[in-house]
Amino acid sequence: MSTLHTVNKSPFERDSLSSCIRLAKKGSAILLIEDGVFGAMTGTDHSAMVQDAMKNASFYVLGPDLAARGMSEDRVIDGIQVVDYSGFVDLTKQHDTCQSWL
């Protein structure tokens, strides 16, 4: 069974992302939304943790939430796919369940 995990909190403020990474099964998808998008950026204190987790899970980030916060898609970690709202819908369809790490 495959799960889509969504994380909407900044990794600097809460441990939602690290908990998600720790507990997501290999082959899961992790979608970063709202303040969670800061976890997708290069050069941060959390980039290495995310890059390491990408060996086990596929990562996505919601483009409109990046744009709202002035975060450039050019500085998203290589291998994290930027999706729009219809891409978000597709991800929910592709997985059996969705878990929100609020």
Place this chain on the structure above:
Amino acid sequence: MSTKKFMYVNRKAPYGTVYALESLEVVLIGAAFEQDVSLCFVGDGVYQIAKNQKTDGIGMKNFSPTFKALGDYEVNKLYVEKESLEARGLTLDDLMDLTWEDEDDDYAEKPSIRLVSSAELAEVLDEQDVVLSF
């Protein structure tokens, strides 16, 4: 009425929660009282003044241009903690160009953002009469 030193401490990213917008509104209201106002941006608060915010896609109002108006209200001390920027892979270039016009210096445009270390910011916070946290 004597003038007091007011510091608004901003520690939250914009849009995900309402803190950043609420802080800015209180700063603007407070500006009418002609006090000695400073703002500081710490932790995720530094994201509030990031350049190129475009909110059309999330259906929320982009309030970042309002920071550019602060100079007109004589709110021109915006302290940014260097350590917070660095932890987020950001530099001053990633922040909006926020300036004010110094009427005592032929209306010269001067930067409002002051990049400070944690130790320097601790000193500034220690000098305040009133600290408001957001």
